[in-house]
Structures are given as C-alpha cells and as structure tokens.
Amino acid sequence: MTRTVTILGATGSVGRAAADVIASAPGRFSVQAVTARRDAGGLAAMAMSLNAQRAVLAEAERYQALKDALAGTGIEVAAGPEAVEQAAALPADITIAAIVGLAGLRPLMRAMEQGRTVAIANKEPLVAAGPLVLAAARRHNTTILPLDSEHNGVFQVFDKKGLERITLTASGGPFWGWSAKKMANATPEEALAHPKWRMGAKISVDSATMANKALEVMEAYHLFGLPAHKIDVLIHPQSVVHGMAEYADGSVLAHMGPNDMRTPIAHALAWPDRMPTPGRRLCLRDFTNLEFFPPDHARFPALQRGYEALAAGPAACVAFNAANEVAVGAFLAGRIPFSEIIRCIDRGLEAAPTGPVDTLDAIEALDATARKAVEETL
Numbered sequence: 001m002t003r004t005v006t007i008l009g010a011t012g013s014v015g016r017a018a019a020d021v022i023a024s025a026p027g028r029f030s031v032q033a034v035t036a037r038r039d040a041g042g043l044a045a046m047a048m049s050l051n052a053q054r055a056v057l058a059e060a061e062r063y064q065a066l067k068d069a070l071a072g073t074g075i076e077v078a079a080g081p082e083a084v085e086q087a088a089a090l091p092a093d094i095t096i097a098a099i100v101g102l103a104g105l106r107p108l109m110r111a112m113e114q115g116r117t118v119a120i121a122n123k124e125p126l127v128a129a130g131p132l133v134l135a136a137a138r139r140h141n142t143t144i145l146p147l148d149s150e151h152n153g154v155f156q157v158f159d160k161k162g163l164e165r166i167t168l169t170a171s172g173g174p175f176w177g178w179s180a181k182k183m184a185n186a187t188p189e190e191a192l193a194h195p196k197w198r199m200g201a202k203i204s205v206d207s208a209t210m211a212n213k214a215l216e217v218m219e220a221y222h223l224f225g226l227p228a229h230k231i232d233v234l235i236h237p238q239s240v241v242h243g244m245a246e247y248a249d250g251s252v253l254a255h256m257g258p259n260d261m262r263t264p265i266a267h268a269l270a271w272p273d274r275m276p277t278p279g280r281r282l283c284l285r286d287f288t289n290l291e292f293f294p295p296d297h298a299r300f301p302a303l304q305r306g307y308e309a310l311a312a313g314p315a316a317c318v319a320f321n322a323a324n325e326v327a328v329g330a331f332l333a334g335r336i337p338f339s340e341i342i343r344c345i346d347r348g349l350e351a352a353p354t355g356p357v358d359t360l361d362a363i364e365a366l367d368a369t370a371r372k373a374v375e376e377t378l
C-alpha cells in the first residue's frame with residue numbers, strides 16, 4: 001500500500017537523502033508536501049521530481065520565486081511560517097521532521113497532531129521541548145521514530161527488559177586529533193570538513209565542538225526515557241557502530257551500518273518492515289580495527305555541559321540549545337572564534353531561569369531570552 005509522506009526541511013542533507021530513498025522506490029510512497037526555508041529552486045526541483053502535492057517555503061518573501069519555479073506544474077505553492085505549519089498538518093502516514101534548529105518545533109507539533117508516525121531528525125525540538133513533544137505523542141497516539149543515526153541505531157537494539165545503559169557513539173568530529181590551542185582558532189571551513197558524514201553547516205560545527213553529542217544525550221533522554229547516567233558516549237572514529245544497548249546479563253547489542261543517512265531514513269520510512277536503499281553498504285572487511293575511546297572533556301567541554309544542563313532541568317536545556325544556535329551562527333559568520341562557542345553556551349546557561357517550561361510560548365520566550373543574553377555579548 002502506498003504510504004503518504006511529508007518532508008519538513010526537504011532541501012537539507014536529511015531531506016535530500018529522504019527524497020533519494022523515496023525516489024528509489026516508485027509506487028511505494030506518495031509525497032504530500034515538501035517544505036524548506038528559502039531555497040526556491042532546490043525545493044521546486046525536488047517537488048517536481050517527487051511529484052509532491054504541495055511545496056512550501058518558510059520565508060514569505062520567497063513566495064514569488066517558488067511560484068515562478070513551479071508555474072504550470074499543478075503543484076500547490078505557499079510561503080510563510082504558518083504555511084509550513086499548515087503543510088505539516090496535512091494528513092500523512094509519515095512525516096520526516098528535518099528542519100534545522102528550534103524553528104522545527106511548531107511544525108513538528110502540528111505534524112504530531114495529524115500524522116500517524118513522525119521520524120525525527122531535527123533534535124532541537126526534543127532537546128528544548130521534550131516533555132511537550134512526548135505528551136503530544138501520547139495524546140495523539142503518534143509513533144515517534146528516531147532518524148538521528150545514533151538514536152535510530154539504539155532504537156533498533158533497544159528493549160526495556162533488563163536494559164542497563166545505552167551508548168551513543170561519536171566520530172570525534174574533524175578536531176579529534178587537534179590540540180586545544182590549534183582548535184581555538186579553527187576556521188569555519190575546517191569545522192565543516194567532517195571526516196565521516198556530509199551534513200549541513202549547523203550540525204557539522206556542532207560535531208566539531210561535540211555540542212552535537214550533548215544535544216544527542218538530551219535527545220536520547222527523552223526518546224528512550226532513560227536517566228542521564230544510563231546514557232553513555234564513546235568516541236568511535238570509524239563510525240561503524242552507531243549505537244549500543246547493554247543488558248543485565250552482560251549482553252551488548254550494537255547497531256552497525258554505513259555512514260549514510262539513507263539507512264536510518266529507509267528504516268523509518270519502511271518501519272516496521274524493511275526496504276532496500278540506494279545508499280552505501282557497510283563492508284567490515286574494509287576496516288582493520290574498530291576503536292573506542294572515552295570522550296575528552298577538557299578539549300571538548302560542550303558534552304559535559306550538556307549533561308549539566310540535563311541535570312539542571314528543562315530551562316537549562318532550552319538555554320543550552322539557544323545559546324549554541326546563536327554561537328554557531330556567529331562562528332559561521334566569522335564573528336567569533338571557535339573557542340568562543342563554549343563561552344556563549346556558558347553565558348546562555350547562566351541566563352537561564354529555573355522553573356517550569358511547559359508551554360510552547362514559555363519555551364519560545366525562554367529561547368528568545370537566552371539568545372538575547374548571548375547576542376548582547378558578541
């Protein structure tokens with residue numbers, strides 16, 4: 001039976017990989033809507049190749065460019081943040097949530113109200129609004145499938161019975177072999193040169209600081225309902241093992257796969273079945289060794305800060321995410337050196353109030369406060 005799919009954040013690396021998987025299986029999926037922030041040409045091309053019903057840009061001023069690009073195709077066109085939320089609210093069997101940053105939160109919530117399954121690659125909404133997202137899933141009987149490769153890996157070996165801990169692996173990013181001194185003045189180009197994954201700019205910088213792994217620990221905390229001390233991180237430069245689950249009897253189940261997002265995407269798109277993908281395959285004979293190291297908190301303090309934010313509560317997680325988004329943007333724009341990113345995170349955490357953050361409005365207000373606190377110091 002044909003599955004209807006919506007892709008939120010369709011022109012990013014995950015969105016494009018999802019489009020590739022969908023296009024490789026003609027007749028299996030029918031695309032309801034594709035959305036993007038501002039890339040009219042990229043979105044139009046994708047909407048046509050996937051024969052999508054609707055294409056939507058978040059930036060309202062890009063409406064005409066998208067309309068021109070899709071003239072005569074019969075594909076519905078809209079633009080603006082509300083239009084993205086409306087597209088997310090169209091009924092779909094599965095929604096791929098792959099918007100970058102907290103901007104994905106409201107569309108995700110709308111998708112959860114309607115869709116039967118959401119596959120989440122966009123970790124920031126879970127980090128900042130995990131309890132709200134999970135409550136909405138329970139209320140609407142929505143299935144959440146993790147698309148983040150580590151979480152998707154853990155999901156595939158996860159069983160609550162006798163579970164002692166899970167492990168998320170990290171490649172170590174482009175600076176794993178670098179000294180703190182060398183890292184302090186790393187350029188955006190160097191930070192974007194990830195050794196194992198081809199990804200968007202935000203997540204590539206997050207991998208370089210390891211803030212990405214901090215966000216992933218928070219994400220796992222919500223997705224798997226585990227306390228922080230049961231969520232481990234290991235540096236694994238070969239990126240063959242993506243996630244592990246350790247059980248009471250000593251068994252450790254590890255998920256292995258290629259460094260190719262098309263594998264977790266295909267897993268989610270076909271779940272609970274399996275489907276082939278046009279992606280790379282893992283060939284273990286290509287590896288002479290698989291290494292695992294504990295994280296180096298001295299050179300990569302952002303990971304430890306993530307655990308601290310989790311211990312401090314939901315407001316600190318919102319602030320961590322907001323401060324990090326601002327800092328990464330400033331670093332990519334050449335406004336601050338690499339070493340300043342962690343100091344921005346610290347300033348965001350200091351500005352975070354304590355107390356509940358239990359509505360979307362409260363989360364967005366707190367997010368704005370943390371962003372402002374960091375921006376003022378740049």
Ligand code: MG
Nearest residue numbers: 148149150216
């Ligand atoms: Mg990941």
